[in-house]
Amino acid sequence: MRRPSCSSEQRKFVEYHRVLFDDQATVEASGGFTTDRLLKLAAKVPGLRGEAFGSAVRTMKYRAFVAASDRAFGEAGENSLDAKREAEEAAQS
Numbered sequence: 001m002r003r004p005s006c007s008s009e010q011r012k013f014v015e016y017h018r019v020l021f022d023d024q025a026t027v028e029a030s031g032g033f034t035t036d037r038l039l040k041l042a043a044k045v046p047g048l049r050g051e052a053f054g055s056a057v058r059t060m061k062y063r064a065f066v067a068a069s070d071r072a073f074g075e076a077g078e079n080s081l082d083a084k085r086e087a088e089e090a091a092q093s
Contacts, residue, residue, distance in 0.1 A: 012048040
């Protein structure tokens with residue numbers, strides 16, 4: 001429940017989201033997005049890692065926002081991450 005919301009405080013949401021998306025399959029196959037893994041991936045985004053970001057991830061500051069986002073996504077009946085991945089794979093073929 002600690003997705004890229006913390007990164008918005010540093011105005012790095014898009015960059016961090018891209019890193020998470022790019023690493024999603026590997027991460028999900030090896031235990032998911034743990035606190036340590038989220039912090040490690042944040043290091044790939046210049047200027048993101050800092051005390052404010054680390055604290056927001058460790059305390060799950062944006063848990064309510066992420067839960068609401070997940071509910072809205074589910075209610076929309078879409079699985080856009082899989083659809084996007086399929087579209088990207090089709091475009092590369």
